[in-house]
Amino acid sequence: MRRKVTKAIFPVAGLGTRFLPATKSVPKEIMTLVDRPLIQYAIDEARAAGIKEFIFVTSRGKGALEDYFDHNPVLESDLRKKGKTELLEILRGTDMESGAIAYIRQHKALGLGHAVWCARRLIANEPFAVILPDDVIAAEKPCLQQMVEAFEDIGENMVAAMEVPREQSSAYGMLDIGEENGPLVRVKGMVEKPAAEDSPSNLAVIGRYILTPKVLQNLNKLKSGSGGEIQLTDAIAEDIRQEREVYGYRFRGRRFDCGNKSGFLRATVAFGLARDDLRDDLMAYLRELQHVDRAAE
Ligand code: UTP
Numbered sequence: 001m002r003r004k005v006t007k008a009i010f011p012v013a014g015l016g017t018r019f020l021p022a023t024k025s026v027p028k029e030i031m032t033l034v035d036r037p038l039i040q041y042a043i044d045e046a047r048a049a050g051i052k053e054f055i056f057v058t059s060r061g062k063g064a065l066e067d068y069f070d071h072n073p074v075l076e077s078d079l080r081k082k083g084k085t086e087l088l089e090i091l092r093g094t095d096m097e098s099g100a101i102a103y104i105r106q107h108k109a110l111g112l113g114h115a116v117w118c119a120r121r122l123i124a125n126e127p128f129a130v131i132l133p134d135d136v137i138a139a140e141k142p143c144l145q146q147m148v149e150a151f152e153d154i155g156e157n158m159v160a161a162m163e164v165p166r167e168q169s170s171a172y173g174m175l176d177i178g179e180e181n182g183p184l185v186r187v188k189g190m191v192e193k194p195a196a197e198d199s200p201s202n203l204a205v206i207g208r209y210i211l212t213p214k215v216l217q218n219l220n221k222l223k224s225g226s227g228g229e230i231q232l233t234d235a236i237a238e239d240i241r242q243e244r245e246v247y248g249y250r251f252r253g254r255r256f257d258c259g260n261k262s263g264f265l266r267a268t269v270a271f272g273l274a275r276d277d278l279r280d281d282l283m284a285y286l287r288e289l290q291h292v293d294r295a296a297e
């Protein structure tokens with residue numbers, strides 16, 4: 001089996017209901033942390049990990065996402081004429097090689113597992129990454145790069161894993177775990193969104209995966225699971241039942257769940273504070289808020 005991972009699926013066909021009314025017309029993945037859309041963070045992470053083919057699973061109303069990756073010659077020539085070279089550089093950083101992106105449509109939002117399955121013909125018979133752009137991870141070495149390096153050694157299914165308070169189990173796929181070896185944890189089973197008391201551990205799966213093509217075959221046979229959706233977790237758990245290996249990877253980095261409002265706001269503050277051009281002003285404002293808060297007590 002080839003161990004190099006060069007393809008990544010970006011499932012972006014969800015309805016994004018937690019951000020209504022914005023998501024009536026703006027795809028969630030285009031919403032910005034400071035001045036970059038969520039999808040740009042995901043693409044940058046994939047590129048750093050050596051991904052060459054970017055497969056977007058989209059749906060109705062996601063046109064803005066496709067436009068985002070097109071060149072904008074009018075804007076570029078305007079910036080050039082005005083000598084705005086810094087802005088031009090920023091735009092160039094978002095350029096994608098021609099033919100590097102493929103779009104596949106998920107006709108009905110039947111779940112993450114179904115979205116991944118929609119891309120099966122573009123994956124064929126090689127390992128592939130799945131990146132959920134809602135999960136933004138700030139890390140010295142990008143999370144997917146950490147995982148790709150580990151995958152080159154072990155060549156087995158791998159999911160990004162993170163400890164969460166048990167009472168939050170019902171928001172995640174949770175891992176039943178065996179022996180640990182550095183950042184790698186052998187997975188004995190996976191449960192999608194269990195109640196806290198039924199969760200096999202406090203280790204949750206978050207939005208980065210490296211999967212072997214067998215998982216796509218498992219998806220062929222899957223019926224809808226938790227929440228009436230076709231779950232990717234169930235297809236990975238099926239691999240464990242068939243005695244193939246699955247590992248959790250405890251990545252180094254800080255993950256923000258930008259799929260909900262509070263996580264998105266936290267990420268906005270954290271990424272704002274990480275920027276040289278914004279830090280002082282934002283910090284002064286946060287201190288001001290703290291004073292107002294104290295005065296009110
Ligand atoms: P979420 O569970 O966050 O769902 O999907 P959502 O529709 O995006 O948002 P809410 O819950 O309504 O607010 C996790 C990831 O799986 C993709 C989403 O686009 C997101 O990247 N997804 C989900 C699909 O591509 N298709 C689906 O049918 C479901």
